[in-house]
């Protein structure tokens with residue numbers, strides 16, 4: 451026969467996957483009763499609409515049925531009151547600042563950087579996020595490039611509205627479930643130019659880290675402002691970046707990219723995980739032949755000088771550009787990017 455303490459102990463191993471804490475610790479287990487072979491309790495969720503409730507219930511049942519003598523488990527689903535949620539997650543307003551950070555579990559922060567602007571950095575950041583997600587990882591994208599709404603434009607046909615929750619600001623979810631946060635989603639007009647100085651950028655980025663409820667993420671891909679100049683450095687310094695992916699094109703001056711990137715990396719003590727060359731070549735739709743439109747690639751040489759792997763070379767592909775411009779990039783099969791993601795995941799391990 452199991453005791454109530456044993457039942458509680460068993461339930462303390464059941465996690466709320468979104469909050470990353472166990473359900474006993476979160477105060478979700480109520481009215482726990484053990485009567486002979488029967489165990490009953492109420493599971494008070496933060497919201498009854500919780501998409502993970504079935505998985506939590508099934509984990510709880512499994513944990514209890516593993517106890518000796520337990521044959522039957524009944525779970526009633528309830529919801530926490532607004533006061534309980536506030537006690538758990540803090541008061542809205544000032545006191546809540548930074549609360550989400552304690553609830554977030556972000557395994558890796560990958561910043562995508564370029565030597566100069568317009569090389570397809572946002573495009574690569576978007577494809578990278580998609581490719582990682584298609585490998586089964588939970589992925590978020592933090593658009594830290596305030597110079598234009600490239601990321602939201604790529605993932606959303608219409609600018610989504612951001613929602614608040616007791617846990618923090620909720621990122622917008624793409625069609626396939628990538629979580630996206632962008633300063634550009636907070637601007638009333640997407641064409642508004644954002645002229646922000648360093649401290650403001652740094653404050654906004656810190657808020658995106660501290661006040662956005664990302665939940666559990668295997669990877670957060672950060673689209674940095676272009677180049678290795680001040681805004682990019684400010685963002686890098688405001689976030690716990692684990693590694694950098696450099697994006698270049700054949701036009702990029704190899705030597706300059708190498709110099710700037712390694713300078714930045716050593717200054718910030720952040721490793722460069724790999725190099726992606728974008729717009730490396732074009733494929734003739736008729737004969738399938740590859741053309742080096744921007745001249746011969748220096749990617750191998752650049753990667754060697756940096757001492758990092760060349761993760762891949764992407765062709766110019768007007769079909770993806772069209773999807774990206776229409777907010778439908780997720781319709782692209784990402785086959786060209788699959789091997790890059792695989793290599794990157796191998797590098798991360």
Ligand SMILES: Nc1ncnc2c1ncn2[C@@H]1O[C@H](COP(=O)(O)OP(=O)(O)OP(=O)(O)O)[C@@H](O)[C@H]1O
Nearest residue numbers: 567568569570571572573676729765766767771774
């Ligand atoms: N491989 C590619 N094939 C086709 N189009 C591409 C490719 N890479 C990028 N583009 C297109 O080129 C344009 C610029 O790309 P993107 O916005 O990603 O550049 P960026 O480096 O982020 O620019 P910025 O420095 O301004 O942030 C976009 O319209 C994008 O769709």
Ligand SMILES: [Mg+2]
Nearest residue numbers: 571572595600
């Ligand atoms: Mg960009």
